[in-house]
Structure formats: structure tokens, C-alpha cells
Amino acid sequence: xxxxxxxxxxVKRFGALVATDHVSxxxxxxxxxxxxxxxxxxxxxxxxxxxxxxxxxxxxxxxxGVNLTPLPMHARVRAGLSRCFQITSIxxxxxxxxxxxxxxxxxxxxxxRWLRDRRHEQPLADTAHALAERVGLLxxxxxxxxxxxxGAQRKLDVALALAARPKxxxxxxxxxxxxxxxxxxxxxxIHRLKADMAxxxxxxxxxxxxxxxxxxxxxxxxxxxxxGSVDEIRGNPQVQAVYLGTEDTMAEAA
Amino acid sequence: xKLERWLPWCAFAALAVFPLxxxxxxxxxxxxxxRRALIFALAAASLNFILGFGGMAALGHMxxxxxxxxxxxxxxxxxxxxxxxxxxxxxxxxxxxxxAIGSVAxxxxxxxxxxxxxxxxxxxxxxxxxxxAYGGDDGYNLMARPTFGLGLDSTHEPTFYWVVLxxxxxxxxxxxxxxxxxxxxxxxGIRDNEVRMQAMGYPVFxxxxxxxxxxxxxxxxxxxxxxxxxxxxxxxxxHWTQSATLVVMVVIGGVGRRWGGPVGAAVWIGxxxxxxxxxxxxxxxLGVLLVAIVFLAPRGIAGVxxxxxxxxxxxxxxxxxxxxxxx
Numbered sequence: 035x036x037x038x039x040x041x042x043x044x045v046k047r048f049g050a051l052v053a054t055d056h057v058s059x060x061x062x063x064x065x066x067x068x069x070x071x072x073x074x075x076x077x078x079x080x081x082x083x084x085x086x087x088x089x090x091x092x093x094x095x096x097x098x099g100v101n102l103t104p105l106p107m108h109a110r111v112r113a114g115l116s117r118c119f120q121i122t123s124i125x126x127x128x129x130x131x132x133x134x135x136x137x138x139x140x141x142x143x144x145x146x147r148w149l150r151d152r153r154h155e156q157p158l159a160d161t162a163h164a165l166a167e168r169v170g171l172l173x174x175x176x177x178x179x180x181x182x183x184x185g186a187q188r189k190l191d192v193a194l195a196l197a198a199r200p201k202x203x204x205x206x207x208x209x210x211x212x213x214x215x216x217x218x219x220x221x222x223x224i225h226r227l228k229a230d231m232a233x234x235x236x237x238x239x240x241x242x243x244x245x246x247x248x249x250x251x252x253x254x255x256x257x258x259x260x261x262g263s264v265d266e267i268r269g270n271p272q273v274q275a276v277y278l279g280t281e282d283t284m285a286e287a288a
Numbered sequence: 289x290k291l292e293r294w295l296p297w298c299a300f301a302a303l304a305v306f307p308l309x310x311x312x313x314x315x316x317x318x319x320x321x322x323r324r325a326l327i328f329a330l331a332a333a334s335l336n337f338i339l340g341f342g343g344m345a346a347l348g349h350m351x352x353x354x355x356x357x358x359x360x361x362x363x364x365x366x367x368x369x370x371x372x373x374x375x376x377x378x379x380x381x382x383x384x385x386x387x388a389i390g391s392v393a394x395x396x397x398x399x400x401x402x403x404x405x406x407x408x409x410x411x412x413x414x415x416x417x418x419x420x421a422y423g424g425d426d427g428y429n430l431m432a433r434p435t436f437g438l439g440l441d442s443t444h445e446p447t448f449y450w451v452v453l454x455x456x457x458x459x460x461x462x463x464x465x466x467x468x469x470x471x472x473x474x475x476x477g478i479r480d481n482e483v484r485m486q487a488m489g490y491p492v493f494x495x496x497x498x499x500x501x502x503x504x505x506x507x508x509x510x511x512x513x514x515x516x517x518x519x520x521x522x523x524x525x526x527h528w529t530q531s532a533t534l535v536v537m538v539v540i541g542g543v544g545r546r547w548g549g550p551v552g553a554a555v556w557i558g559x560x561x562x563x564x565x566x567x568x569x570x571x572x573x574l575g576v577l578l579v580a581i582v583f584l585a586p587r588g589i590a591g592v593x594x595x596x597x598x599x600x601x602x603x604x605x606x607x608x609x610x611x612x613x614x615x
Contacts (some may be wrong), residue, residue, distance in 0.1 A: 132473075
């Protein structure tokens with residue numbers, strides 16, 4: 035299996051704490067790779083290392099043959115790696131449309147153009163509409179983003195990441211804070227996105243993980259405990275012990 | 289919406305006819321006064337482009353004004369006289385120095401950014417003090433105002449006034465266009481959520497640097513105009529207290545408001561003049577005004593005006609479309 039994305043021996047220390055301890059994992063094209071693990075396992079740190087928000091102490095990150103390791107965050111996005119945030123990161127004071135225009139603008143020519151009114155740039159508006167349609171926010175375009183319900187704000191966060199047309203999408207707990215209904219809808223959305231990009235999914239909602247993932251890696255104390263198919267992980271006694279709890283919850287989730 | 293669009297034009301027209309009416313009203317002296325206010329309005333507008341739209345609290349902006357002023361002095365001293373050379377040279381020098389300083393300062397954030405911009409501005413100040421050839425501490429007297437060409441008499445005070453007004457209008461048009469351009473939107477995005485902008489692929493540092501250089505160029509132009517206006521420049525123009533005053537103007541006018549810089553400069557310089565006629569301790573009433581603005585109208589005077597005007601179209605937005613927020 036050829037892997038689109040590879041992380042090799044990634045290390046991050048905060049003082050004496052090794053938050054990420056020689057993590058290696060791979061994501062193949064068209065695959066949803068879920069990353070699970072108990073609180074404090076270093077999932078968010080790993081996402082920040084991969085996206086470039088935090089510099090790694092050691093290790094390599096390669097996407098589609100391009101070494102991302104030395105690149106700053108914005109250059110990684112241009113290379114095809116886009117991310118969402120666990121704590122919704124949108125432009126709350128701006129309208130949904132303006133949020134999407136800003137995302138569209140980042141990937142359609144230079145943002146140093148300063149003598150042309152952006153309202154006259156129809157292609158940007160078209161891209162913004164397409165993004166809204168993709169995540170189901172077409173009817174909320176005029177609304178101030180901060181006034182949207184939580185579920186819709188999460189969708190907007192995803193839409194902002196999609197504007198980059200990523201090869202790999204990093205989703206950091208997309209279902210965080212959602213009720214069952216919103217979770218369901220987000221699961222459907224991610225399922226649709228899967229057709230166009232590989233996804234690295236960090237999620238606590240086991241129902242969603244089992245519904246979406248092709249492969250699962252379990253992170254414990256900054257290390258990858260085990261990596262495998264959904265069935266392998268589900269049947270792994272070690273994983274059940276450290277993370278998934280009793281067999282009853284497993285059966286329930288399945 | 290309509291008023292919003294017409295008010296600047298009305299103000300511009302009133303400013304344009306002022307030198308014609310001033311003699312009849314016995315306000316001759318104020319032609320030069322308004323000209324000085326326009327130059328400071330330009331400097332304040334350029335600072336607002338960093339402070340308000342870029343979200344960068346820079347405390348050394350008069351340094352760039354000084355660079356523009358001393359560039360003009362250096363060229364004039366070397367025998368050049370044409371404003372067509374001297375003023376653009378001031379702008380270019382201001383922009384280049386801002387780019388150089390920004391390339392270091394923009395790697396810091398928050399209080400460190402304030403301190404490092406302050407430190408660079410003080411370095412420029414002391415550099416000017418040490419320029420013996422241009423008078424050092426005592427300053428430099430410009431022998432003759434730069435010539436305009438085109439049959440314009442540069443020694444005619446109202447003519448110089450109109451030239452300054454035209455330049456001010458031109459630069460404001462450019463800056464206001466920039467705020468609705470891709471660049472302006474990207475800047476405001478960085479101001480509001482820097483990490484998200486990086487995560488969407490924006491080269492944040494480069495965009496901020498461009499903003500810094502652009503504002504530095506406008507400030508450099510203001511400096512070149514200021515020395516043409518005063519026929520004199522001394523290092524005190526770039527002292528950090530002057531930069532602080534410029535920040536105060538922007539705060540009073542409205543940080544990040546389209547007309548915040550000019551409105552703040554006009555109010556500050558106008559009130560300073562009025563207060564000075566009544567008391568030697570004119571700092572006190574202006575200080576009280578600043579405190580009042582910060583507590584009662586944190587969006588500044590331009591912000592208050594904008595909001596009042598926006599109340600009307602808000603009621604009209606019955607089709608569910610949002611009323612466009614003007615920056």
C-alpha cells in the first residue's frame with residue numbers, strides 16, 4: 035500500500051515531558067485514519083506538530099513526496115495539508131460569506147493586491163458559494179459567524195480548511211461539544227469528503243470513529259501503542275485496557 | 289449609506305474652498321494651520337493602517353515621518369529643488385526604512401513589539417541628532433520650498449495648501465481602497481485570528497511586512513510635506529513622545545475606522561489650538577478628552593459617527609441580507 039502521508043519518528047519535548055515520543059504513522063490516499071487515545075495522550079500536540087503550528091524537535095513529515103518538516107505552517111497548507119481546530123477557529127465578527135471569501139482568497143492568487151475592490155472578484159464569490167454548499171451553509175451566508183449554532187460553526191471551520199483543496203485534511207475532534215444529531219451530520223459530511231482527500235481524524239466519539247475510519251492508531255503517553263484496521267483495534271486487549279474500557283461499551287459502539 | 293459616501297466629499301469640498309473664503313472671514317492664519325493638520329492627518333491615517341487594520345501596536349511611527357523629512361533635507365541640501373523628486377523620495381525612504389525595521393520588529397508580538405518599534409524610533413532620533421551636516425540637535429532650515437512645476441507657484445501659500453490637500457485626498461483614496469481589497473481583508477483577518485490565517489495558508493509575516501512598509505511610505509511622504517510646510521526640521525519631530533501623540537490621535541479618531549486617523553488628527557490639533565489660547569496647561573483638557581473617549585466611545589469619534597449612520601440602513605435590510613459593516 036502506497037502511503038500518501040508519512041510521519042517518521044516525530045518527537046516533541048516540553049521540558050522534561052515528552053509529549054510526542056517517536057511517533058510514526060502513515061495515511062494512504064483515500065483513507066480515513068483515526069487517531070484515538072485517552073486525554074493527555076498527546077493527540078493535540080501531534081496535530082500541532084504535523085500542521086506546523088509547533089516546531090518538532092526531531093522527525094520527518096512527508097506529504098505526497100514533499101518533505102514538509104522544514105516548512106512553516108502556511109507553506110504546508112500550500113503543499114496540501116489543511117487543518118481544523120478543536121476549539122472552533124473562525125472569524126466570529128465577520129459574516130459566513132466573508133469567512134469563506136477569506137479562505138477562498140488564500141488559494142486564488144496573491145493577497146498582496148491592494149488596489150482592487152474585492153467585491154468585484156466574482157471567482158472568489160463563486161468559490162465561497164461552492165464551499166458553503168459543500169458543508170451545507172448556503173442559507174447562512176449573510177449571518178455573522180459568531181451567531182451560528184455550534185454545529186454550524188464547526189462546519190464553517192471545516193469549510194475554511196477545505197478551501198485549500200487539501201490532499202490531507204487534519205480534523206482535530208470535529209465532533210467536540212456536539213449533540214448526537216450534529217455528530218451524525220458531521221459524520222456524513224466527513225464521509226462525503228473522503229472521496230476527495232485523505233483524512234487524519236482525531237476524535238473521542240467512538241461511534242463516529244468506527245463509522246468513518248479505515249485504520250486506527252492508538253496514542254498513549256505520546257507513543258503509538260498500536261496501529262491497525264478497525265477490527266484489529268477493536269479486538270486488541272491492550273487497547274481495551276488503556277482506552278476503550280469494558281467490552282460492553284465496545285459492543286455498544288459497534 | 290448615502291451620507292456615508294457623501295460626507296467625505298463634502299468635507300473635501302469645504303477644505304478646498306477654505307483658502308478662498310478665509311481672507312473674507314479674517315482667518316488667513318488658519319490656512320497654514322489647516323495645512324499642517326492635513327499633514328498630520330496623513331501621518332495618523334498611515335499609522336491607523338498599521339494599528340487599526342494590521343492590529344500592530346507600533347510606537348515609533350514618527351520615526352518614519354522623520355526619515356521622510358530628513359531625506360528631503362538631504363536632497364535639498366545637495367541642490368535638488370523639485371517636489372516631484374523630493375516628496376516621492378521621502379515616501380520611498382520611509383517605506384524602505386519601515387521594511388527594514390519591520391523585518392526585525394514583526395518577529396515579536398504584543399508588548400515586545402511596542403518596545404522594539406519604540407527602540408528603533410529612538411535610534412532614528414539619535415541618528416538625526418548626530419547628523420551634524422543637517423544641524424544635529426538644532427535642526428535644519430530649508431532655504432526654499434520645493435518647486436511644483438506645472439506653472440504652480442510654490443511660494444503661494446494657498447497653492448501649497450491645495451497641493452497638500454490633493455495629496456492627502458489621493459493617499460486616503462489609496463488607503464481606503466486597500467481596506468476593501470484582498471490585502472485589506474487579509475490584514476484584518478490576521479488581526480482577528482492570526483493562527484487561523486496561517487492555517488489557511490496565508491504568509492502572515494510577509495503580509496504584515498507589506499503593510500508596515502506601505503504605512504511607512506505614507507508616513508515618509510507626510511514627513512517630506514511637513515518639512516516643506518515648516519521650512520524646518522529638527523530631530524524632535526521623531527521623538528517617541530511625538531509617536532505617542534500620533535497614537536492618541538488615532539485612538540481618539542477611531543482605531544481601525546476608515547476615517548479614524550484624519551478625524552483624530554483634526555480633533556486633536558484643533559482642540560490643542562483652542563486650549564492653547566486659553567491656558568498654558570493645555571495638556572490637561574486634552575488628557576481628560578482622551579480618557580473620556582476611551583471609556584465612552586472606545587471605537588473613537590469616527591466609530592460613533594459610523595454607527596449612528598449605520599442605524600438607518602439596518603432597518604432597510606428586510607431581504608435578510610446583512611448590512612455591510614464598514615471598517
